[in-house]
Amino acid sequence: MTQARNERLSTASTLPVPEAELDSTQRRELYRLLETVRYLDVSAIAWQRQGILPGYAPERGQEAAQVGSAYAMDRERDFIFPTYRELGVARAWGVDMVAYLATHKASWHGGLYDPVASRFAPIQAVVAGSVLHAVGWAHGQTLSADPSGQTGVAISYFGDGASSQGDVHEAMNFAGIFKAPVIFFVQNNGWAISVPTERQVAGGSVAGRAAGYGIPAVQIDGNDVEAVYAATKAARAHAAAGRGPVLIEAMTYRRGPHSTSDDPGRYRSLEEERQEGGPDPVDRYAQKLRESGIADEAFFTTACEAAKAEEEQLRAGVIALGPRPGREMFDFVYAEAESEVQAQAAAWRQETAYQENQDA
Incomplete structure (x- = not known):
């Protein structure tokens, strides 16, 4: 199983990706985001068990893919189109997290945050639905391009399972023809609910499909936050310059259930989960910062304490959410x-x- 997992990550790429240019301050900020997202994600599962949230889709193991990609985008010009599993993207993007979790509390269908002001679209529960929306917004950018030639870029998040939906293929075809500035960001976490990727992605790679639509693609280690950042930064530059869409396939792993109503023990063992998951993305980055001398133990302690404090504030805010007016x-x-x-x-x-x- 481990060998099969490793073979999923290839070095093939049709998009040149330079190394990440990040200073020490940015690297520490990336880690703080990873730590916070991990803590909030684990807490959200507990809140569901406590009855605070009716349901939640965990993302443990996908923090690097989400934080690294969001961190590379332009908050002033770009627009994010999430699914129901992008808590990490929302937090890294600066969305009001109480308002974001209002959807999970079932008190509002699209989140209480302002999607226009935040440039973060409403949470999309329809599988692959956000992909069409992203391409539509991106096409609008080409119709009203900035005189400088630079445009805002849409980034659409979806999983390997969603990549089998017809909407994705229609969106890629349209974007490829009209050179829409959009990044198709696939979080290949190895599972389409209970079905492994190899049983539902023909050809073995989502990135490999991009060539059929004339779209450059890159397959990256989705557990390496700096690799994700670098690839997304390169993809954004490509799209913003009017050269059309890019597909990024971030190879990661879902360390836990598809949702709080799912029992992963019915289709894989805990031992398989440990082996297939590989190095934990949060621990892996912490080790890198330690070895490079960018962060010491005092920094990690402070980051953990800050994450706990934020979690307490967020929990109180979610509990305080009242019911919406019936009208x-x-x-x-x-x-x-x-x-x-x-x-x-x-x-x-x-x-x-x-x-x-x-x-x-």
Whole structure:
């Protein structure tokens, strides 16, 4: 199994990727983000078990892929299109995390944050749905290009399982033809829920498919945060210069269940998970910073304490989220309310008023 896992990562690339240019301050910031995301992710699982969140999709093992890619994007010009497993991207991008987790609490369907102001699209639960949205936004950039020739770049996150959806192929074809400035960022975590990648990705590589659409691609070690940063930075430069889309396949591993309702023990053992997962991305980067002299034990202690403090604030904020007004289920159905929706809203108001009177 270990040999098969190692063979999944090839060195083939059609996108030149220079080494990451990061100073010591940036490297320490990357680690603090990794530590914080790891702590929040583990805590979110506990919150689901405690009844604070109805459900959650863990990302343990994918922190480097998410933090490194988000860190490489331009917050002023670019736009992120997430799925339901991008807590690390949201945190690295600076999204209000209480507002982000409102979706997981089921109190709001797209997050309470402002997607336009944050340049972080609403959480997308439809598998591969965000890919189409990203290409649409990116195509809009080409239609209203900056006089300098530089454009904003969209980055769409999806998994190896989602790559088998027809929407992905339509999006790549359209983007390839119209040179849309979009990065297709595939987090290949080895599993499409309970199905291993080799049983649902023909050809063995998502990156290999890009050639069919005339798109450059790169397959990287998704557990190396600096490698992820470097690849995303190169992909962004390529797309922003008007040269079209790029596909990045970050080879990582999902260390845990697909969601808090999943039992991974039904399709793999704990021993297989340990072997296939390889070096932990957070521990791996900590070791690199230690060996390079960029960070000492005092730094790691402080980073851990800061992550714990943030978790406590976030937990309190999520618990404090009250229910949304019931009328919103009618207010945000159509831009112009149709008669049937208006009738349903009137009936709901009447029933609600009656129940309130009964309770009084």
